[in-house]
Amino acid sequence: MKSISIGILGATSYTGLELVKLLGVHPLCELAFVSSKSYAGRPFSDVFARAGTVEDRVLISPQEAVSHSVECLFSCLPHAVSADLLLPFYKKGVRIIDLSADFRIRDAGVYCRWYKHEHPAPQLLEQAVFGLPEVYREHIRSAQIVANPGCYPTSVLLPLIPLLKDVDTEVNAIIADSKSGVSGAGRALKLTSHFVEANENVKPYSIGRSHRHICEIEQELSLASGSEVSIVFSPHLMPMTRGILSTIYFQTNRSPGECLSIARQAYQREPFVRVRERGELPATADVAGTNYCDLTFSDGNDATVIAVSAIDNLVKGAAGQAVHNMNIMFDFKETAGLPR
Numbered sequence: 001m002k003s004i005s006i007g008i009l010g011a012t013s014y015t016g017l018e019l020v021k022l023l024g025v026h027p028l029c030e031l032a033f034v035s036s037k038s039y040a041g042r043p044f045s046d047v048f049a050r051a052g053t054v055e056d057r058v059l060i061s062p063q064e065a066v067s068h069s070v071e072c073l074f075s076c077l078p079h080a081v082s083a084d085l086l087l088p089f090y091k092k093g094v095r096i097i098d099l100s101a102d103f104r105i106r107d108a109g110v111y112c113r114w115y116k117h118e119h120p121a122p123q124l125l126e127q128a129v130f131g132l133p134e135v136y137r138e139h140i141r142s143a144q145i146v147a148n149p150g151c152y153p154t155s156v157l158l159p160l161i162p163l164l165k166d167v168d169t170e171v172n173a174i175i176a177d178s179k180s181g182v183s184g185a186g187r188a189l190k191l192t193s194h195f196v197e198a199n200e201n202v203k204p205y206s207i208g209r210s211h212r213h214i215c216e217i218e219q220e221l222s223l224a225s226g227s228e229v230s231i232v233f234s235p236h237l238m239p240m241t242r243g244i245l246s247t248i249y250f251q252t253n254r255s256p257g258e259c260l261s262i263a264r265q266a267y268q269r270e271p272f273v274r275v276r277e278r279g280e281l282p283a284t285a286d287v288a289g290t291n292y293c294d295l296t297f298s299d300g301n302d303a304t305v306i307a308v309s310a311i312d313n314l315v316k317g318a319a320g321q322a323v324h325n326m327n328i329m330f331d332f333k334e335t336a337g338l339p340r
Contacts, residue, residue: 003028004330005069009062009085010076012036012047014183015099018319019074020044020054026323026337028330031057035065070094072326080117086145087121095329096145097322103128103147104216114215130220131325133334134270135161140328148325151317152178152213152235155246157220158273159295159307162266163252163259164224170253174231176217178246179238181284184313192237199239207234242314243284248307249300256305259297271335272316272324282310291320291338315339 006023010016011034023029034054039047040061044054062077066088073089075082075098082100089096105111108122119125129136129143132154140146149157156176163169182198192198192205206212214233221229252259256278267273274294276282282294287310295309311317320338327334 001028001332003030004071005030005032006072006074006326007031007033007035007065007068007070008074008076009035009065009082010037010078010099011044011059012039013076014314015318016076017048018314019076019099019322022315022319022323022337022339023074024054028332028336029326032070033057033060033065033068035060035062037062040064072097072330074322074326075099079115084120090121090124090145093144095143097131097148097325097329098128098145099148099318099322101147101150101212101216103145104130104149104219106219110215110219114212131321132157132220133321133324133328134158134267134273135220135224137328140325141331143329146325146329148318148322150213150216151180151184151244151311151313152211152233152246153216153220154293154317154321155244155309155311156217156231156233156248158293159246159248159263159297159309160221160250161224162262163254164221164229165266166262169258169262171225171229171250173249173251174221174229175234175249176231176246177234177236177248178244179236180244180313181238181240181242183242184237184244184317198237201237201239203237204234205237208232211235240284242312243288244311244313244317245282245284246307246309248309249304250307251303252305253303254305256297256299259305259307263295263297272320272338272340282308284310284312286310287312287316289315290340291316291324292340 036059079101083102108119128145129139131146131148276296
């Protein structure tokens with residue numbers, strides 16, 4: 001099978017580094033360029049000394065990257081920056097996988113309310129496909145723009161979507177309690193992610209209705225349900241490098257065993273979702289460095305069921321899912337180049 005040429009914008013972020021490592025060993029990819037606004041003109045090894053096959057690559061600016069010819073472009077740039085820099089590539093017909101939030105939200109007004117930024121290309125939102133392979137595989141195949149899901153949304157959506165799609169299943173009063181490693185905060189300097197602040201400390205942040213991923217989660221849950229779905233979302237920062245564990249409480253007319261059966265049926269052919277038995281509670285250590293999502297369902301009380309899911313936020317929650325999307329877009333084997 002013919003290999004494709006690829007480029008990466010924002011290659012010096014944590015997600016960018018993970019993507020560089022995955023694509024550097026992908027059997028069907030040839031890396032045309034790695035780009036960074038902050039480190040343009042410097043070797044990749046100046047930023048990350050142990051980056052495998054791209055250590056000696058010189059980073060170029062996003063503006064210089066436009067002159068390069070590639071078949072697939074990955075953007076690991078921040079929201080409100082990514083969409084602007086992707087437009088020239090879109091006009092050239094390049095297929096794009098955007099790891100920012102800029103194309104995840106279907107409504108430009110909702111995007112503006114949550115991200116405090118007018119969308120630079122609202123006319124493209126209808127064309128962008130939400131890149132959750134287990135749900136949108138057939139749409140991803142032909143898409144020019146794939147909006148890679150956020151890490152928290154991936155961990156919350158995968159346990160719940162099969163239940164919401166089942167017409168005989170009621171799901172109400174959803175509370176998602178999610179815990180993330182510090183790498184989820186990115187490489188930008190923030191007091192809360194300094195070692196002394198994060199070590200031996202568990203801290204909630206943006207709880208209730210303030211985290212930006214809420215609009216993305218509710219959008220996809222509502223589409224699965226066919227009616228408006230709202231959640232309470234409580235993210236926490238954990239003193240670990242990587243991983244997300246989501247514990248999701250909801251009221252339902254189903255037993256945990258029935259929820260498991262529905263999820264097993266939905267994901268029986270999925271290469272990266274492992275539905276565990278009720279006694280096998282997912283843990284971040286079991287998925288670290290892999291593209292797996294482990295999930296299960298357990299007893300709550302009365303009509304409450306508890307779903308638990310675990311992913312690696314940098315792999316299944318970001319770079320690995322992006323590579324999975326690329327594999328689908330170019331009709332490669334879906335597991336190609338992905339850690340298991």
